[in-house]
Amino acid sequence: MNGGTHAALGFASGVAALSLQEAEVYEGFVVLSAIFASLLPDLDEENSMIYGYTMGKVSPNVRRYLVGGLGAVCMLLAAFFSGPFFMAGAFLLAIPFTGHRRFTHSLLALAMVTYIADSIHPDFKIPVMLGYLSHLLADSLTVSGVPWLWPMTKTFRFAKLKTGGVPDFLIGYIALFYALIEWYRM
Numbered sequence: 001m002n003g004g005t006h007a008a009l010g011f012a013s014g015v016a017a018l019s020l021q022e023a024e025v026y027e028g029f030v031v032l033s034a035i036f037a038s039l040l041p042d043l044d045e046e047n048s049m050i051y052g053y054t055m056g057k058v059s060p061n062v063r064r065y066l067v068g069g070l071g072a073v074c075m076l077l078a079a080f081f082s083g084p085f086f087m088a089g090a091f092l093l094a095i096p097f098t099g100h101r102r103f104t105h106s107l108l109a110l111a112m113v114t115y116i117a118d119s120i121h122p123d124f125k126i127p128v129m130l131g132y133l134s135h136l137l138a139d140s141l142t143v144s145g146v147p148w149l150w151p152m153t154k155t156f157r158f159a160k161l162k163t164g165g166v167p168d169f170l171i172g173y174i175a176l177f178y179a180l181i182e183w184y185r186m
Contacts, residue, residue, distance in 0.1 A: 001138040003049025005172030009134035010038025012179040017127035025123045033124045037131030041104040064096035084119035106150035
């Protein structure tokens with residue numbers, strides 16, 4: 001799926017999360033956390049929306065060192081602070097060493113990101129989990145599928161939609177329409 005569709009699904013996930021919990025933090029942050037999480041699995045793809053926003057025109061080789069270095073720094077910080085830094089470091093360190101739609105598109109990565117979000121603030125746990133999960137489910141509808149059980153290499157797919165095709169955009173528009181209506185009704 002394309003980045004716009006993932007962002008729309010993240011928006012819908014954030015709005016859905018608000019209906020599932022009473023947030024102590026500003027509702028906009030809850031929704032933004034879900035949108036961010038819905039884009040996060042594509043951090044390993046240089047043509048993705050999140051890569052463009054975070055890495056700009058950094059070459060893939062330099063990006064590997066930047067992301068890996070940031071992961072190492074997080075793991076060092078874990079020695080002085082707490083588990084979320086270790087988990088964030090492990091997540092970031094795995095990205096440069098696995099290909100696209102490998103580690104970041106797995107249940108393991110979903111669990112790690114959910115743990116990190118919950119450690120930051122419990123109000124972020126559900127929206128981040130739903131946003132990240134929306135990405136994995138959407139990519140499971142594509143020809144490439146998703147390796148849900150990574151490091152096992154088997155990929156799972158529920159359909160064979162083409163990324164950037166009409167169904168891709170239709171899913172994004174439906175999610176956006178749903179999110180806007182539900183957001184307005186809150």
